[in-house]
Amino acid sequence: MEDSRIIELYESRDQQAISQSDIxxxxxxxxxxxxxxxxxxxxxxxxxxxxxxAWNSIPPQKPKMLSAFFGRITRNIAFDRYRASKTAKRGKGEIAAVLEELDECIPDKDTTESLCDGIHLEGLINEFLGELQERDRNIF
Structure with a gap:
């Protein structure tokens, strides 16, 4: 089918325009x-x-060369997708979520041993303070 006929199909809103363009x-x-x-x-x-x-733009526009018109639209869409895929590979703003997930993988700085040592030290200090007079305890 000739380009002028395909453009007429677009202008008359005939869905054959899309199938003929694709062919x-x-x-x-x-x-x-x-x-x-x-x-x-x-x-x-x-x-x-x-x-x-093309369906949304041909009635106001009337391309002179349909192949160049379709090629330009396809090229622009492809470049937009290409940029979007490269942005997605760089994290696409999801860095905070990724780091939050990794937080679960990194061991806590407070180990069971250090927690037990802290509890034991607290008990020793309380025992020591219990042996002091009130005035010395307040100063400590």
Whole structure:
């Protein structure tokens, strides 16, 4: 089908526009997206989103070259996904949650032995203070 006919289908809101676009330019858009992303599933989603964006933008716009129009949309979507995936790999703001989870893995600085030593020391100090007169105990 010719580009002018596909554009007419978009303008008349005929859903055949999407299927005809996919038949004629699906492979081209797929290759554009795949060259950026390198992941089949993400590329397929980019191509599907390309048809949605074309559906939403063609009535006000009338592209002169449909292949360039679809290629630009696919490229922009793929670059947005690429940036988002790189941001996700850097933590995406989840660093605090990750560190909180690691907190459970790091042993507590107070071991059972140190807690027992502290209790024993407290008992010795109380015993010592119990032997002192009230005035000396208050000074201590």
């Amino acid at each position: 004629k330019y699906g492979g081209y858009c797929y290759s554009v997206g795949y060259n950026i992303l390198g992941v089949r599933e993400d590329t397929e989603e980019c191509v599907n989103e390309t048809w949605l964006r």
